Amino acid sequence: xxxxxxxxxxxxxxxxxxxxxxxxxxxxxxxxxxxxxxxxxxxxxxxxxxxxxxxxxxxxxxxxxxxxxxxxxxxxxxxxxxxxxxxxxxxxxxxxxxxxxxxxxxxxxxxxxxxxxxxxxxxxxxxxxxxxxxxxxxxxxxxxxxxxxxxxxxxxxxxxxxxxxxxxxxxxxxxxxxxxxxxxxxxxxxxxxxxxxxxx
Amino acid sequence: xxxxxxxxxxxxxxxxxxxxxxxxxxxxxxxxxxxxxxxxxxxxxxxxxxxxxxxxxxxxxxxxxxxxxxxxxxxxxxxxxxxxxxxxxxxxxxxxxxxxxxxxxxxxxxxxxxxxxxxxxxxxxxxxxxxxxxxxxxxxxxxxxxxxxxxxxxxxxxxxxxxxxxxxxxxxxxxxxxxxxxxxxxxxxxxxxxxxxxxx
Numbered sequence: 001x002x003x004x005x006x007x008x009x010x011x012x013x014x015x016x017x018x019x020x021x022x023x024x025x026x027x028x029x030x031x032x033x034x035x036x037x038x039x040x041x042x043x044x045x046x047x048x049x050x051x052x053x054x055x056x057x058x059x060x061x062x063x064x065x066x067x068x069x070x071x072x073x074x075x076x077x078x079x080x081x082x083x084x085x086x087x088x089x090x091x092x093x094x095x096x097x098x099x100x101x102x103x104x105x106x107x108x109x110x111x112x113x114x115x116x117x118x119x120x121x122x123x124x125x126x127x128x129x130x131x132x133x134x135x136x137x138x139x140x141x142x143x144x145x146x147x148x149x150x151x152x153x154x155x156x157x158x159x160x161x162x163x164x165x166x167x168x169x170x171x172x173x174x175x176x177x178x179x180x181x182x183x184x185x186x187x188x189x190x191x192x193x194x195x196x197x198x199x200x
Numbered sequence: 201x202x203x204x205x206x207x208x209x210x211x212x213x214x215x216x217x218x219x220x221x222x223x224x225x226x227x228x229x230x231x232x233x234x235x236x237x238x239x240x241x242x243x244x245x246x247x248x249x250x251x252x253x254x255x256x257x258x259x260x261x262x263x264x265x266x267x268x269x270x271x272x273x274x275x276x277x278x279x280x281x282x283x284x285x286x287x288x289x290x291x292x293x294x295x296x297x298x299x300x301x302x303x304x305x306x307x308x309x310x311x312x313x314x315x316x317x318x319x320x321x322x323x324x325x326x327x328x329x330x331x332x333x334x335x336x337x338x339x340x341x342x343x344x345x346x347x348x349x350x351x352x353x354x355x356x357x358x359x360x361x362x363x364x365x366x367x368x369x370x371x372x373x374x375x376x377x378x379x380x381x382x383x384x385x386x387x388x389x390x391x392x393x394x395x396x397x398x399x400x
Contacts, residue, residue, distance in 0.1 A: 121384075126374055173371050174326050178393075179379035184321075189400045193378075193393055200389045 003027050003102040004121045004198050007110040009162075011171075012154035013132030013147075015182045015190075016125035017106050022191045024104040027198065032097055033106045039097075044089040054086060056108045057157035087165055111175060112166040121198050124176040125190060127183030203227050203302040204321045204398050207310040209362075211371075212354035213332030213347075215382045215390075216325035217306050222391045224304040227398065232297055233306045239297075244289040254286060256308045257357035287365055311375060312366040321398050324376040325390060327383030 006023060010016020017033060024031035041048040080088065094113045097103060098120075111122040127135075133147035143150065159170040173179050178197050180190045206223060210216020217233060224231035241248040280288065294313045297303060298320075311322040327335075333347035343350065359370040373379050378397050380390045 124373055124379075128374075171373050173324055173373045173376070173379035174328075174381075176373070176379065177381040177384045179324075179373035179376065181374075181377045184377045185397060186400070189397060192400075193397060196396060197385060197389060197393060200386070200392075 003029060004119050005098050005102055005114065005117070006104045006121045006123060006194065006198055007114060008104060008106045008123045008125060008194075009109075009111055009176070010107065010125040011127065011132065012151055012158070013136040014125045014127040015135065015187050019125055019182065019187055019190045019194065020104045020106045022187075023194050023198070026191065026195050027102070027104075030097075030100075030103040031106075032103055036093065036097070036105065036108065039093045040086070040089050043093060044086060046086065051086065054083065057154070057161050109162055109165055112162075112168065121178065121194070122176045123194055124171065124173075124179040125182050126171065126179065127181055131183030203229060204319050205298050205302055205314065205317070206304045206321045206323060206394065206398055207314060208304060208306045208323045208325060208394075209309075209311055209376070210307065210325040211327065211332065211351075212358070213336040213351055214325045214327040215335065215387045219325055219382065219387055219390045219394065220304045220306045222387075223394045223398070226391065226395050227302070227304075230297075230300075230303040231306075232303055236293065236297065236305065236308065239293045240286070240289050243293060244286060246286065251286065254283065257354070257361050309362055309366055312362075312368065321378065321394070322376045323394055324371065324373075324379040325382050326371065326379065327381055331383030 006020070008016050008020040008023075010019075020033070021031050037048050037051050040046075041051045044051065090108055091113050094105060094108065094110050097105065098114055098117060111120075111124075114120050129148060129151060132151055136150065137147050145153075162168065162170040168175050178194065180193060182190050185193070206220070208216050208220040208223075210219075220233070221231050237248050237251050240246075241251045244251065290308055291313050294305060294308065294310050297305065298314055298317060311320075314320045329348060329351060332351055336350065337347050345353075362368065362370040368375050378394065380393060382390050385393070
């Protein structure tokens with residue numbers, strides 16, 4: 001049974017993270033999500049919450065000035081902006097994890113970062129806005145903003161970040177081996193299809 | 201075993217038609233490709249070769265003037281352009297075929313035409329240019345144009361036609377339940393994954 005490195009890109013609220021965790025369990029391979037954040041935090045010196053918030057998102061409005069600043073720690077950030085420094089650490093950590101063998105990596109543009117490797121299965125999980133809105137309220141509760149606005153904002157920030165660092169269009173089928181609509185197929189079916197595709 | 205209406209949109213040379221035929225065989229349901237062309241030809245009065253060439257493509261350069269003309273057969277085409285008349289017949293034929301029950305329909309924007317129905321699985325098959333170039337030369341032989349140019353031209357014409365009649369972006373994952381890269385997954389694996397998704 002050939003098992004691959006599986007990258008899972010996902011729209012916010014689509015259940016991509018849950019799918020990834022179950023795929024990793026089924027295949028008995030490591031699942032990198034929080035671990036990835038912690039490793040990037042360790043290597044960059046940023047707080048895990050900062051990495052979590054900024055590792056795959058363009059800056060939110062309130063952080064606009066900050067993230068585009070050229071604020072540097074001389075000798076460490078080497079003249080890079082905070083965002084670019086975080087990106088370079090992220091690339092390095094993801095390559096190191098991929099070197100260890102088959103695993104599931106969620107988010108953080110890993111499909112692009114690992115594009116020159118063989119034996120990688122790139123997956124994109126998406127769903128329509130109603131499905132995702134219902135799901136985020138059920139899982140994360142209500143907030144001041146409507147679930148639709150929360151989704152639009154997160155989607156936009158992931159999209160801008162992806163396009164900036166990869167030059168590719170977010171959500172275009174051609175970037176992936178497999179794109180799945182978790183809203184119509186169901187979470188369990190997504191898991192089954194990825195496991196099947198990864199073990200051919 | 202629930203079986204659905206399966207629409208297969210595909211990039212030229214990706215093997216989507218072969219995948220569709222085998223999915224239909226495996227599920228024991230009708231496969232509409234040439235039959236669809238013949239039915240549209242019968243209902244529109246156009247030659248099958250004309251329907252085949254124009255049913256899902258924007259006009260090629262040589263036909264540009266023709267397809268955008270308002271040339272009409274009074275009382276039949278009802279003031280529509282040839283392209284719009286063909287589109288209206290195509291919508292009607294695809295709806296009639298879908299009324300008959302589970303089937304596989306290849307191309308012709310069926311994903312959009314059937315968007316208001318339940319029990320439809322929309323699939324998009326794509327592959328990188330090298331894989332498709334090798335495949336079209338192997339299957340259809342050489343021609344005056346390079347295989348890459350043939351692919352770019354066909355891709356562009358399908359893309360423009362799709363965008364014109366559906367308002368959607370061709371190849372965007374969100375239009376489909378399942379998008380598959382036949383070049384990396386292999387034709388057989390695509391068949392297996394679609395059968396699996398259709399019978400959950």
